[in-house]
Amino acid sequence: MEVPILKQGAVLIATFQAALSDxxxxxxxxxxxxxxxxxxxxxxxxxxxxxxxxxxxxxxTLREIAHMIRLRGAETVIVGIQPEVAFAMVQLGLTLExxxxxxxxxxxxxxxxxxxxxxx
Amino acid sequence: MAKREGTPASPDPKRNEEPSELLxxxxxxxxxxxxxxxxxxxxxxxxxxxxxxxTKEEIFAEATSxxxxxxxxxxxxxxxxxxxxxxxxxxxxxxxxVETHEVVGIVLLLRDVLARSLxxxxxxxxxxxxxxxxxxxxxxxxxxxxVAVGFVQERERVIRQQQEAIRELSTPVLQVxxxxxxxxxxGVIDPQRARQLTEQLxxxxxxxxxxxxxxxxxxxxxxxxxxANNLVQTVEASRLLGATVIVTGLSPEIxxxxxxIGVDLxxxxxxxxxxxxxxxxxxxxxxxxxxxAEPR
Numbered sequence: 573m574e575v576p577i578l579k580q581g582a583v584l585i586a587t588f589q590a591a592l593s594d595x596x597x598x599x600x601x602x603x604x605x606x607x608x609x610x611x612x613x614x615x616x617x618x619x620x621x622x623x624x625x626x627x628x629x630x631x632x633t634l635r636e637i638a639h640m641i642r643l644r645g646a647e648t649v650i651v652g653i654q655p656e657v658a659f660a661m662v663q664l665g666l667t668l669e670x671x672x673x674x675x676x677x678x679x680x681x682x683x684x685x686x687x688x689x690x691x692x
Numbered sequence: 693m694a695k696r697e698g699t700p701a702s703p704d705p706k707r708n709e710e711p712s713e714l715l716x717x718x719x720x721x722x723x724x725x726x727x728x729x730x731x732x733x734x735x736x737x738x739x740x741x742x743x744x745x746x747t748k749e750e751i752f753a754e755a756t757s758x759x760x761x762x763x764x765x766x767x768x769x770x771x772x773x774x775x776x777x778x779x780x781x782x783x784x785x786x787x788x789x790v791e792t793h794e795v796v797g798i799v800l801l802l803r804d805v806l807a808r809s810l811x812x813x814x815x816x817x818x819x820x821x822x823x824x825x826x827x828x829x830x831x832x833x834x835x836x837x838x839v840a841v842g843f844v845q846e847r848e849r850v851i852r853q854q855q856e857a858i859r860e861l862s863t864p865v866l867q868v869x870x871x872x873x874x875x876x877x878x879g880v881i882d883p884q885r886a887r888q889l890t891e892q893l894x895x896x897x898x899x900x901x902x903x904x905x906x907x908x909x910x911x912x913x914x915x916x917x918x919x920a921n922n923l924v925q926t927v928e929a930s931r932l933l934g935a936t937v938i939v940t941g942l943s944p945e946i947x948x949x950x951x952x953i954g955v956d957l958x959x960x961x962x963x964x965x966x967x968x969x970x971x972x973x974x975x976x977x978x979x980x981x982x983x984x985a986e987p988r
Contacts, residue, residue: 651934655894658932662925667932674934675901683934 575600577607582614583684585677590622597633604637608646614688616641617680621652631666638671647687648672651680714827719767721813722806730759733798733805740801742794746785754781755798762802766831771838778842786843786850795843799836806832863889865896871903872973874966878911886922890929897935904973905930908966910941920955927960936976937961940969 575596578585586604604616618634620626638648649672653661661667674680722729734755737743743751757777765774782795810828814821863885866874873896877889897905907926909915915923927937938961942950963969974981 650932653932655891655898655929655933658894658929659890659925661932662929667928673932675898675903679901679903679934 575603577603579607579611579613580681582612582688583681584608584611584613584616585619586616587619587621588623590624592623592630594629597630601633601637601640605640605644608641608644613646615647615649615684617649617651617677617684619652619677619680620650620657621654621676623657624654626653626657626661626666628664628666631661631664631668635668635671638668647684649674649680649683652676714824715766715769715831718810718824718828719763721810722763722766725809726759726763729805729809730755733759733802736801736805737798740797742797742801743790745788745790754785758798759802762835765835765838766828769831771834774835775838775842778839779846782843782846786847792840792844792847796836796840799839803832803836859885859888863892865892865900867896867900867902868970869974869977869979871901871977872906872970873897873900873902873904874906874908874970876908876911876966879913881912881915881919881922883918883922886919886926890922890926893926894929894933897930897933902935904936904938904976906938906940906966906969906973908941908969909939909946910943910966912941912943912946915946915949917953917955920950920953924955924959931959938963938969938972940964940966 575586575588575592577600578587584604584607586600592600604618607613608616616637618637620634623630634650638650641648650668651674653673672683674683734748734752737751737755738748743754746754758781761774761777765771785795807825807828810824811821814824864876866876868874873893875889875893875896881889893905893907896902907923909923923939927939930937940963942962961972963972971981
C-alpha cells in the first residue's frame with residue numbers, strides 16, 4: 573500500500589498506515605527525498621500514529637529518511653509514536669537519535685512553526 | 693491409599709474389608725469420641741502456644757469446625773470442601789497475624805492426637821492397628837497438605853495484592869502546570885517497578901500532552917547499573933513521544949556510582965534539586981514566574 577505524501581505549505585506530511593511492507597517503506601523514502609526538493613519544502617513530518625508495532629527495519633528507515641532529508645536541506649519530525657511502541661523501541665536500542673520527535677501532528681507543526689520563526 | 697490398590701490381593705480374607713471398611717470404622721470411632729478428642733486437641737494447641745492471637749473460645753470454635761471437616765474429608769475422601777474451608781479459615785485468621793507454622797502445627801497436632809487415640813483403641817490387636825494406620829496415614833497427610841497449601845496460597849494472594857497496591861501508590865505522575873509533569877520516585881527501584889514507572893510516565897505524557905517531565909529521584913537511596921540504564925531508557929522513550937526529561941535530586945552517592953560504572957548520562961538533562969528542575973522546565977515551556985509583592 574502506497575503512503576500518500578501531502579503538501580501543507582512548506583511542510584510535507586506522510587502518514588504511515590498500520591501494515592507497511594519493506595517495499596512500501598523504501599518507496600516512501602524515495603518519494604519523500606525526491607519531493608522535498610521538488611516542492612522546496614522546509615520540513616517533513618512523518619506521522620506514525622497508526623503503527624502499533626515498529627520493527628527494526630521500519631525504525632531504521634525512519635532514521636535514514638531523517639538523515640537523507642537533512643542532506644537535502646530540510647528537517648524531519650517523527651510524530652505520534654505510541655507509548656508502547658516507544659518503550660519497545662528503546663528496549664531494542666532503536667532510539668532515533670538525532671531525529672526530532674513530537675507527540676502528534678499538531679505538536680509537530682507547532683514545533684516547526686516555532687523553528688521557522690526563529691530561523692527567519 | 694493408592695499404594696494399596698497396586699498390591700496384589702492378599703489371601704487373608706480379612707484384607708478384603710479394607711480400605712474403605714477400615715476407614716468407615718475409623719470415622720465411626722472419631723465421631724464417637726468427638727468431644728473428648730477435640731477437647732484434647734485444644735489442650736495440646738494451648739500447651740504448644742499455637743494460635744496465641746486468638747482467644748480460647750475462638751480456638752475452640754475453630755477447632756470444632758476443623759475437626760468436623762477433617763473427619764468428613766477422611767470419610768468422603770473429597771478434599772474440595774476442606775480446601776474451601778482452609779481458604780476461608782486463612783482469610784479470617786491471616787489478618788490477625790496467624791503464622792504459617794501455627795496452621796501447619798495445629799493440623800499436625802490433630803493428626804497426632806487422632807493417631808494416639810487409634811493406638812489406644814487397637815493396642816491389643818497390633819495387626820489391625822497397622823492396617824488402620826495404613827488407611828489413616830495417607831489420608832491424614834493429604835489433609836495436612838491440603839490445609840497447609842491452602843493457607844500458603846491465601847497468604848501469597850494477600851501479599852500479591854499488597855504489592856500491587858504499594859506499586860500503584862508509589863508511582864504517581866503529577867501535572868504541575870500545563871504540559872509539565874513531575875514524577876517523584878521514592879524507595880527502591882527494581883526492574884519491574886522501573887518498567888511500570890516508564891509505562892505510566894509514557895501514558896501520562898500522552899494523556900496530559902506533556903512537553904517537559906521532571907523526574908525527581910531525591911527519594912532513591914541507591915542505584916545500580918540496571919536501574920541507571922532503565923532511567924536512560926525512560927528518558928529516551930519520553931523523547932520519542934516528544935517530551936524533554938529533566939532528572940533532579942541525584943544524591944552524591946548516586947552521582948559517584950553512575951560515574952564509576954560509566955553510565956552514559958549525556959542524554960540526560962540533570963538539575964540539582966526539584967525546585968531547580970521545575971524552574972528549568974518552566975523556562976523550556978516559556979513561563980516566567982514573577983513575585984508580585986513581598987508576602988505580608
